[in-house]
Amino acid sequence: MSHATGILAFGAYIPQRRLQRSAVYAANAWFAPNLKGQSKGERAIACWDEDTVTMAVEASRDCLTGLDRSAIAGISLASTTLPYADRLNSGLVKEALCLASTLTANDQTGSLRAGTSALIQALNGTAPQLVVGADLRKARPASEGELVQGDAAAAILVGQAGQGLGEIAATFLGSHSVTIDFVDHFRSTSAEFDYGWESRWIRDEGHTKILGGALIEALTKLGVTGADIDHAIIPIAVRGVPESLAKSCGIKLEAVRDSLSAVVGDSGAAHPLLMLAAALEEAKPGDKILLAGFGQGADVLLFQATDAVARVPEQLGVTGHLARSRKDTNYTRFLFHRGLLDLEKGMRAEMDEKQPGTSLYRNRKAVMGLVGGRCTKTGTVQFPKTEIGVNANDRSQGTQEDYPLADKIAKIVTYTADSLSFSPDPPVYYGAIDFEGGGRLVAEFADCSAEDVEVGREMRMVFRIKAVDHARDFTKYFWKAVPVQKGDA
Numbered sequence: 372m373s374h375a376t377g378i379l380a381f382g383a384y385i386p387q388r389r390l391q392r393s394a395v396y397a398a399n400a401w402f403a404p405n406l407k408g409q410s411k412g413e414r415a416i417a418c419w420d421e422d423t424v425t426m427a428v429e430a431s432r433d434c435l436t437g438l439d440r441s442a443i444a445g446i447s448l449a450s451t452t453l454p455y456a457d458r459l460n461s462g463l464v465k466e467a468l469c470l471a472s473t474l475t476a477n478d479q480t481g482s483l484r485a486g487t488s489a490l491i492q493a494l495n496g497t498a499p500q501l502v503v504g505a506d507l508r509k510a511r512p513a514s515e516g517e518l519v520q521g522d523a524a525a526a527i528l529v530g531q532a533g534q535g536l537g538e539i540a541a542t543f544l545g546s547h548s549v550t551i552d553f554v555d556h557f558r559s560t561s562a563e564f565d566y567g568w569e570s571r572w573i574r575d576e577g578h579t580k581i582l583g584g585a586l587i588e589a590l591t592k593l594g595v596t597g598a599d600i601d602h603a604i605i606p607i608a609v610r611g612v613p614e615s616l617a618k619s620c621g622i623k624l625e626a627v628r629d630s631l632s633a634v635v636g637d638s639g640a641a642h643p644l645l646m647l648a649a650a651l652e653e654a655k656p657g658d659k660i661l662l663a664g665f666g667q668g669a670d671v672l673l674f675q676a677t678d679a680v681a682r683v684p685e686q687l688g689v690t691g692h693l694a695r696s697r698k699d700t701n702y703t704r705f706l707f708h709r710g711l712l713d714l715e716k717g718m719r720a721e722m723d724e725k726q727p728g729t730s731l732y733r734n735r736k737a738v739m740g741l742v743g744g745r746c747t748k749t750g751t752v753q754f755p756k757t758e759i760g761v762n763a764n765d766r767s768q769g770t771q772e773d774y775p776l777a778d779k780i781a782k783i784v785t786y787t788a789d790s791l792s793f794s795p796d797p798p799v800y801y802g803a804i805d806f807e808g809g810g811r812l813v814a815e816f817a818d819c820s821a822e823d824v825e826v827g828r829e830m831r832m833v834f835r836i837k838a839v840d841h842a843r844d845f846t847k848y849f850w851k852a853v854p855v856q857k858g859d860a
Contacts, residue, residue: 376494377539378674380528380683381648382434384426384505385635385692387818389413392518394700399513409518414636416699417507417522419708419795420817420836422846423450424460426524427505428467428834432778434501434526437684440468442535443528444498445475449485449640450505453478454846456560463848464503466739467834469775485640487664490527491672494543499530506639509709511564519608521636525644525689538679541651541660543672547589550668553577570609578612579619582669586620586661589671597621601658602650604628607665608637622661634693640666649689654680691858708795720793724840726847736773741832741850743810744771752776752809776832777850779806781814783828788821800824804852817851829855 396410417426427448446468448461461476479489486504493500505524510516532539555577556567582605590597597620605613608630617627628646630637638645643664650660654676664670699705706712736742737755744756748770751762756774760767786802800816802824816824817835830852837849 374497374531374533375539375542376497376529376531377542377677378527378651379499379530379534379536379539380434380436380438380686381540381651381688382430382432382436382526382686383645383648383689383692384429384433384524385415385645385689385695386417386421386426386522387695387697388416388418388699389634389696390416390699390702390705394702395518398702403513406513406515406518409515412633413696413698414518414521415523415634415638416705416708418817420851421507421522422454422836423448423452423505423507423524424454424463424467425834425836425848426507426522427464427503427526430505430524430526431464431468431501431503433686433688434528435468436686438528438537439535440470442499443470443474443501445477445493445496445500446470447477447479447489447493447500447502448505449479449489449503449644451480451483451485451558451640452505452507452509453480461503463739466735467777467848469736469740469742469777480640482668483640483666484643484664484668484670485666486525486642486644487662487670487672488548490529490644491546491548491670493529494546494672497531499528499534499536502527502529502644504638504641504644506641508565508639509563509711512706512711514564516565516567519632519637521631521638523635523638523645524641525648527644527647537684538682539677540680540683541654541674541676544659544675545593546670546672547585547592548668548670549581549585549588551581552667553581554667574609574612578607578609578616578665582607582663582665583616583619585669585671586616586663589661589673590620593673595659595673598623599659600626600661602626602628602654602660604643604646604650604660604662606630606637606642606646606663608632631689634696645689651676651680651683652688652690656680687858694858695856704796716793719791723842724838724845724847725843726840726845738849740775741777743774743776745774745809746770747772750809752806754810754812774810776806776810776812777834779808779810779832780855781806781812781830781832781852783824783826783830783852784811785826786816786824788824804830814850814852816853818853823854831855831859
């Protein structure tokens with residue numbers, strides 16, 4: 372007897388900063404007055420110490436809240452902006468999440484529908500798989516893409532009931548895909564920016580014919596009508612296109628999901644999964660959810676929410692992250708963080724950040740997973756884990772076990788706001804923090820201002836970029852502390 376496969380859990384990550392499109396337009400109106408029509412709303416922007424990998428980690432942590440990660444058999448990371456061309460990016464996410472070394476891992480890229488394609492592959496299997504979509508795209512200043520795009524990530528855990536990861540929240544009913552080399556935009560491996568084609572042709576030939584045709588074919592293949600669909604996810608950030616496609620399929624307009632364009636922007640390969648997570652947050656048992664992905668063809672997936680959709684472990688999700696927005700009008704800082712504006716960094720920025728691969732490999736649990744040690748004799752927790760314990764009254768040897776600290780809440784013991792040492796986002800805050808249950812760490816703080824930092828303030832850990840070795844083009848990751856906010860697990 373075969374068991375149904377479906378979605379077990381879902382999560383999201385959206386950076387707190389929301390760049391006001393009006394600020395972008397104000398800076399560029401002298402050169403590109405035609406962008407006025409795109410100047411409303413805001414777009415999510417990652418900080419300098421975030422990238423596809425760090426956002427994928429945070430979305431995954433949100434998705435896996437309260438679940439046993441040891442049961443996960445595979446992970447896929449879908450993105451068109453992977454930091455490495457020849458290093459397993461999903462492997463970095465695996466290390467940060469402290470997943471089992473025996474799982475499978477793969478990177479999915481090359482198309483904006485990489486997220487939906489990865490999801491289909493996972494759903495066609497039986498083992499529990501974590502599918503993550505994340506994108507942080509770079510657009511040329513004063514371009515439409517700079518205003519339309521946004522940074523975000525989403526994670527979907529798929530599998531079957533009885534695998535130790537909870538109940539199925541949405542059953543997978545089937546999918547339909549078409550692959551056509553339709554070039555609406557492209558970016559070669561050596562290019563920084565996308566090259567886009569004429570918008571009307573993309574709409575008529577790509578959205579209407581290719582995606583619209585795939586939607587009609589999918590409904591016929593899966594034995595449903597447009598009227599049966601309760602949530603239609605059509606992640607096209609062009610005004611009126613999702614509604615037009617839905618109408619041509621007989622899908623009621625009220626079923627068309629908000630594209631999140633006004634508050635997040637188009638998050639590329641992550642966007643279909645981000646909109647899926649948002650739909651699942653609101654879905655009721657029995658609701659049918661249609662998910663589309665577009666890029667050199669189209670993917671269409673169909674799900675039906677179960678009674679368990681209301682019992683998914685509580686996470687921050689799309690709704691929670693949207694509520695944490697911080698309006699940002701500093702367009703110059705955005706350009707600097709994107710590497711599009713070369714500011715004078717000063718002599719304090721002149722240092723070699725070479726990362727020895729041997730030490731990173733040997734200490735990968737501590738560096739990538741923030742795994743410390745706990746003495747099985749005294750119960751003393753420490754970071755990093757060492758052969759000899761730090762308990763002043765009992766220097767036990769060889770008694771420590773792995774003790775993960777990434778999901779522990781900590782409190783600030785001391786702190787400093789440093790405006791002298793170089794930081795891409797000054798001043799840099801850091802200090803000593805004590806974890807609940809034991810363990811002390813001197814950590815850098817992120818996503819905070821002077822009002823957020825005080826002794827005793829609760830902090831949680833996030834996976835971020837620590838530094839970049841520009842000489843060898845290598846990114847160094849570690850964990851930073853951010854202020855705890857309402858809704859944090």
